[in-house]
Amino acid sequence: MNDLSARHALDRLIAERRERYEALSRLIGRNPAYIQQYIKRGTPRKLDEADRRTLARYFGVDEQVLGGPEGVAPIPAKRRQPPVVVVPRLSLGASAGAGSLDDDERASGAMAFDPAWLREMGVKPDALSIIRVDGESMAPTLSDGDEIMVDGADGAARLRDGIYVLRLDDVLMVKRVAMGPKRGRFSVRSDNPHFPNWDDIDPALVDIVGRVVWTGRRVG
Incomplete structure (x- = not known):
């Protein structure tokens, strides 16, 4: 998945779950505008590996959906986190x-x-x-x-x-x-x-x- 598709995928997940950019930014320990800048401006171009893993687990999706490399084992359903x-x-x-x-x-x-x-x-x-x-x-x-x-x-x-x-x-x-x-x-x-x-x-x-x-x- 390319960088643009990963940003669109994250934005879609946020809209579907009615999440807030600033709240997710704080979830990964970043400044409140971090996720919005990533999605709207492409800054940074890619999510940090640790940030991507945290967001994937939070939303219960494979890391590949958020721009992770292919071949990464998906998170088992029983370990997926419920919406919070x-x-x-x-x-x-x-x-x-x-x-x-x-x-x-x-x-x-x-x-x-x-x-x-x-x-x-x-x-x-x-x-x-x-x-x-x-x-x-x-x-x-x-x-x-x-x-x-x-x-x-x-x-x-x-x-x-x-x-x-x-x-x-x-x-x-x-x-x-x-x-x-x-x-x-x-x-x-x-x-x-x-x-x-x-x-x-x-x-x-x-x-x-x-x-x-x-x-x-x-x-x-």
Whole structure:
């Protein structure tokens, strides 16, 4: 298969699976524009061997479909990976302590999730991101080092009681939001009683980044 056919084949697979160029770029550890540039501009001319192998396994196709050499043994069906949604893991932390400012929101990796599970969660993959919790102010609900999934499509317009990532005074933090009796007013609370709360906040002072919908942590 020539280089142009390989690019067309990959683009067709992406369209059929409703994948995103940037998510697949992160899957192979490249910058977000890498796959789009490869398909649309032919840069690079060929996929790196390791990248091609990863994408072939991800889509469950033979490497030859993506420009690999003939004679490469196909991936056994039982080893083919089911479709997954790749969610970017951002290189920043949301403070659950005294507050930390970090404007570096570049992707530092990705995590893969079952699309059926995400549908059950009622979230849209394009609006999701994974970030790290810094600090202990949300303990025991969230601990320092936990990974949280943030739904950026569920923000200020649908604000309700729950845990959110927000910016207050240019500080990125993860806190519990408690709606108040006055329409539109709310409090920002820490689950850990040893940390402060902010009561009856003016919504204009807070930027709601998104609602926390899932958390994962290392055991042991």
